[in-house]
Amino acid sequence: MGFLDNLINGISLGSIYAVIALGYTLVYGIAKMLNFAHGDVIMVGGYLIFTCATTWGLNPYLSLVIAMAGCTVLGILIEKIAYKPLRQATSLSVLITAIGVSYFLQNIALLIFGANPVTFTSIVNLPKISLFDGQIIIKSETTAAIVVSVLIVVGLSLFVGKTKSGRAMLAVSEDKDAAQLMGVNVNRTISLTFAIGSGLAAVAGGLLCSAYPVLSNTTGAMPGIKAFVAAVFGGIGSIPGAMIGGILIGVIEILGRAYISPQLADAIVFAVLIIVLMVKPTGILGKKISEKV
Amino acid sequence: MAMLEIRDLCVNYGMIKALKGISFDVNEGEVIALIGANGAGKTTTLHTITGILSAKSGSVKFEGKELTKTPAHKIVRMGMAHVPEGRRIFQQLTVLDNLKLGAFTRNDAAGIAEDMEKIYGRFPRLAERKTQIAGTLSGGEQQMLAMGRALMSRPKLIVMDEPSMGLSPILVSEIFDIITSIRKDGTTVLLVEQNAKKALSIADRAYVLETGNITLSGKASDLINDEKVRKAYLGE
Numbered sequence: 185m186g187f188l189d190n191l192i193n194g195i196s197l198g199s200i201y202a203v204i205a206l207g208y209t210l211v212y213g214i215a216k217m218l219n220f221a222h223g224d225v226i227m228v229g230g231y232l233i234f235t236c237a238t239t240w241g242l243n244p245y246l247s248l249v250i251a252m253a254g255c256t257v258l259g260i261l262i263e264k265i266a267y268k269p270l271r272q273a274t275s276l277s278v279l280i281t282a283i284g285v286s287y288f289l290q291n292i293a294l295l296i297f298g299a300n301p302v303t304f305t306s307i308v309n310l311p312k313i314s315l316f317d318g319q320i321i322i323k324s325e326t327t328a329a330i331v332v333s334v335l336i337v338v339g340l341s342l343f344v345g346k347t348k349s350g351r352a353m354l355a356v357s358e359d360k361d362a363a364q365l366m367g368v369n370v371n372r373t374i375s376l377t378f379a380i381g382s383g384l385a386a387v388a389g390g391l392l393c394s395a396y397p398v399l400s401n402t403t404g405a406m407p408g409i410k411a412f413v414a415a416v417f418g419g420i421g422s423i424p425g426a427m428i429g430g431i432l433i434g435v436i437e438i439l440g441r442a443y444i445s446p447q448l449a450d451a452i453v454f455a456v457l458i459i460v461l462m463v464k465p466t467g468i469l470g471k472k473i474s475e476k477v
Numbered sequence: 478m479a480m481l482e483i484r485d486l487c488v489n490y491g492m493i494k495a496l497k498g499i500s501f502d503v504n505e506g507e508v509i510a511l512i513g514a515n516g517a518g519k520t521t522t523l524h525t526i527t528g529i530l531s532a533k534s535g536s537v538k539f540e541g542k543e544l545t546k547t548p549a550h551k552i553v554r555m556g557m558a559h560v561p562e563g564r565r566i567f568q569q570l571t572v573l574d575n576l577k578l579g580a581f582t583r584n585d586a587a588g589i590a591e592d593m594e595k596i597y598g599r600f601p602r603l604a605e606r607k608t609q610i611a612g613t614l615s616g617g618e619q620q621m622l623a624m625g626r627a628l629m630s631r632p633k634l635i636v637m638d639e640p641s642m643g644l645s646p647i648l649v650s651e652i653f654d655i656i657t658s659i660r661k662d663g664t665t666v667l668l669v670e671q672n673a674k675k676a677l678s679i680a681d682r683a684y685v686l687e688t689g690n691i692t693l694s695g696k697a698s699d700l701i702n703d704e705k706v707r708k709a710y711l712g713e
Contacts, residue, residue, distance in 0.1 A: 348581065355567055355578050361529050362565040367553035367582035367630065 188320055190442045191435065196326040196395065198434020199333035203388040204411030205418065205426035206340060207381030213357045213421035214377045217278045221262060221285035223408015225382050228289060229255045229389030230399045231297055234304055244307035251386040259382025260375050268371070286405075293401035301400035304393040325395040332391060336384060337427045344423065353377060357421070406450075410437070413457045419470025428468055478541060480505045480634060480665055481526070486535035488518075488525050495521040497689040498535065503634065508656065508666040510676040510697060512710055513686035519669040520562050522686070523636050526667075527559040528552045539634070554582045558632035562639045562669075564623040568612030572603055575611050575622055579629030589629070596625040599655070617648040624655060628664075635659065636667040641675065653679055673710035677701040685710070 204226060211219045229251045236247035266285050270278050310324035344350035355363035356373045364370055392407055393399050410433055418429025436456055441449035460467065479502035488496040496518045503509045511519050524530040526537050528549030537544040544552055553559075558579075567575050576596065580589045597604035600621040606614060611622060620640055627635055637656070641649040653675050660666050670676035677683055677697045685693035685706065693706065700706050 351570075351574060351578055352581065354570060354574075355581075358567050358569055359565055361549075362561060362567065363578075364529065364549035365527060365553065365559045365561060365565075366578045366626070367550050368578075369548075369550045 186320070190438050192320070192322055192326060194435030194438035195431055196329045196434070197438060198414075198431035199329040200388055200391045200395065200430075201407065201411045201414045201434050202333045202427045202430025203336055203384055203391065204407060205415040205430045206336065206423065207385050207388075208412050208415040209418075209420055209422065209426045210340075210353075210377050210381045212415070214353055215263075215267070215374050217267065217275065218282060218412070219262075219267075219378075219381070220279070220282040220408070220412075221289055222381065222385060223404035223406075223411070224286050224289035224293075225255050225258060225262075225385040225404065226389040226392060226408060227293060227399070227401060227404030228258060229386030230304065230393040230403055231293060232386065233307060233390050233393070234302060234399055237307060238302075238305050244305075244309065248307055248386070248390050251390065252383045255386035255389075256379045256383040259378040259385070262382075263375060263378040268374075290401045290405070297401065299401075301398045301403075304397040304399045306394040306397065307390050308394050323395075325391070329391045329395060332387065333427070333430070336387070337423060340380070341423050349373075349376060410450075410453055413453060416467055417457060417460050419467030422467070422469040425467060425469035479503060480540060481667065482536070482538040483522075483526070484536045484538075486522070486525060486537065487533040488521050488530060489533045490521075495689055496525070499686070499689070499691045501684050501691060501694065503665060503667050505633075505665055506660075506663070507681045508660050508668060508679055510673075510680035510683040511667065511669045511686060512671075512673040512676055512683060514709075515671075516688070517686040518689045519686055520638055523559065523638050523667070523669055526636060527557060529559075553630055556631075556633035558627035558630045558635045560623045560627045560635065560637040560640060562642070564619045566611045566614075566619050566622050566626065568610070570611055571608050572611055572614070572622060573607050575626050576603075576629050579626035582630055588631075592629055592631065596628060599658070600625055617644055617651070620644065620648075620652060621655070624652075624659075628659070632664060634665045634667065636669075638669045639671060640668070641670065641672050649675065673706070674701070677706075 207222045208219065211217065232251035232254045233247045236242045236250050237244045262285055266281050267278060270281060306325055308324045308328040310328060312324055313322040313327060344353055352363065352368040352373050355366060355368055356370050360370050411430065414429035414433040415426050417433060418425030433453055437449050437453050440452040444452060481503035484500050485498045486496050487498050499522065511522060513519050521530060525532050528544065528547055532545045539555060539557060542555065567578065576593060583589055602618055603622055603625055606618065611619065614622060640652050644652065649672065656666055656668065657679050668676055668680065677700055680697040682695065683697045683700050684691050693700065
């Protein structure tokens with residue numbers, strides 16, 4: 185494989201990380217918590233698509249829509265049941281709860297779908313792109329991941345910047361009390377954030393499992409953590425930061441695997457996080473967070 | 478019936494009794510000042526009225542409707558706006574976005590645009606800085622933005638918490654002139670101030686709050702000459 189192939193694969197994997205990272209970044213920006221169960225929502229999305237498309241034989245795109253709806257509801261429920269009662273609790277309690285939710289989802293999936301991984305049938309149905317007389321062939325899954333993630337980032341930026349609900353999200357993210365005094369329903373805004381993040385997780389699940397077609401109950405865990413790294417890398421709370429961080433992490437991982445060591449690829453990703461946190465604790469595009477007393 | 482009726486309002490912070498059963502009225506068209514020392518419970522009173530804090534007991538009635546069980550975001554819709562202590566503008570958003578958030582409860586685009594022009598007329602400096610990030614404004618400009626933002630909801634009653642805090646004497650006078658003009662336009666004002674002298678000079682009536690109790694009340698013009706008030710709050 186040539187360098188260009190690796191680079192394209194890295195950007196593609198990074199695009200998937202970016203979509204997942206958006207979920208982390210949105211929830212962190214607005215609810216000020218790290219939803220470590222986010223990666224597992226991707227896995228649920230993957231199983232929902234698998235069940236609809238492969239088990240029931242529905243149209244793959246319809247299956248994706250159903251999975252998005254399912255994950256959106258799941259995200260809202262997780263927030264309502266697990267996180268909302270802890271709104272006033274310390275961030276450590278919330279973090280532990282999020283880890284609990286993560287294991288809960290993994291084990292529910294284990295109970296329903298069993299311990300054997302299933303082979304996921306790609307939902308992307310586009311022609312391959314052939315460049316330089318077939319010297320470089322870009323798989324349709326690769327193209328889909330890049331195109332979809334760009335569309336999502338642009339759409340989400342427009343939503344947050346231009347709509348009333350988006351402006352409410354920005355207000356809640358900066359000052360919950362002041363937002364309430366403007367008439368913003370903070371609970372509903374947080375619900376909306378979880379809904380969007382989880383809906384995107386289903387898309388990420390579809391893209392991830394189409395590109396790497398093995399699905400098990402822990403499928404979401406590692407990509408979830410790497411996307412979290414990407415969100416921190418790009419500057420947590422920032423939408424373009426999630427995109428940049430995601431793509432950089434994807435490229436670093438694939439290039440590291442190809443040119444340094446396949447075994448150490450993950451270690452390299454986390455080493456990068458450590459270095460970034462030492463040099464610029466707020467990430468590439470991160471804003472300075474001032475703690476209110 | 479008064480526009481705002483507070484009866485036997487008690488508010489606790491854990492074990493600490495912040496308000497110990499206060500009662501007062503705000504009539505339509507009035508400017509009411511609530512004065513008192515640090516920690517007397519002035520901000521607590523305003524936060525309880527607009528729903529940021531919940532009451533232990535007692536009632537807050539706005540135009541006859543009970544507010545103590547109403548969430549803050551619904552109270553704005555009933556026609557009450559709050560200019561919080563320390564301004565609490567959205568620092569990372571533009572002046573324009575702050576004003577748009579002030580009109581969050583409204584859907585009449587034409588009316589919002591009209592009010593926006595009115596606010597730019599009242600605060601020309603905000604018009605000049607429309608697209609600027611609010612956090613980069615000066616203290617006085619931020620206070621004007623906080624007031625403009627509150628006015629964008631077209632409130633019947635506006636409650637203001639220490640609007641003159643941290644401002645230069647010239648700006649303090651400007652802020653009090655603005656409060657007088659807001660009242661002239663028909664908006665009722667409930668004002669909490671450390672600057673008792675200025676507050677009493679523009680208010681119709683005033684209440685003095687001391688460690689969670691109202692200890693004095695009356696016409697502002699009488700209180701400004703009251704021996705105890707002069708000693709305790711006017712530094713004379």
